[in-house]
Amino acid sequence: MKVNISPGFLKGEVVIPPSKSYTHRALICAALSKGRSTIKNVIFSEDVLATIDALKSIGTKFEIKEDSITIDGTEKIEASQALVDCNESGSTLRFMIPILCMSHQEFSITGKASLLKRPMSIYENIIKDLSGTYEPGNDSIRIRCDFIPKDYYIKGNVSSQFISGLLFILPTLDGDSRIIIEGDFESKNYVEMTIHMLNHFGIKVTLESNQILIKGNQSYKANDYYIECDYSQLALFAVAVY
Secondary structure, X not given: OOOOOOOOOOOOOOOOXXXXXXXXXXXXXXXXXXXXXXXXXOOOXXXXXXXXXXXXXXXXXXXXXXXXXXXXXXXXXXXXXXXXXXXXXXXXXXXXXXXXXXXXXXXXXXXXXXXXXXXOHHHHHHXXXXXXXXXXXXXXXXXXXXXXXXXXXXXXXXXXXXXXHHHHHHHHOOOOEEEEEEOOOOOHHHHHHHHHHHHHOOOOEEEEOOEEEXXXXXXXXXXXXXXXXXXXXXXXXXXXXX
């Protein structure tokens, strides 16, 4: 079969879906805030639904509409479910572990088999250094840990999700902390995304080179947020018009 391909010009309109990365972060910050927040322009993907379900396990209440979600934040984190299912969402898994630890209760976290095979040694080492419990099994991980304000050292070539997970909780502790990135900071943009969202919900942290300075005794403040489009999905169409 022969196919003749002739150059042409693109025309029409395309709607770029909202960013899952921003959605995860906005949902978590709203859940940790005192009061009511509304997150708009949401696509309820499987990963986003996994984060919503995980946040329900700490007592967060949600009111879902067509493309928005209203969140009543929880003032006291409780691990109300013994087993929290993250489905296949790596963001949910790595963001929620430190948050669930703030309940000061033992919990187990699970997901699809492929999810539990992802590298988790960063949290395992931190939790064991804090004399906590981190026991991986075939179908779940059993965890209990009381995080404290201190210096946390994380290699720069690992997933930024570990850094973001710590950033969600360290500002709420009774004392100042630092996250020191060792080596090249490969996923800095995603950490900056987390810091942007923290700032929007009233949490201030400072990124200086390879250190993140985190003042303690801070509180999240309820706020609304409109999720912007996913620029990685926009890129193909943006380049094609030139």
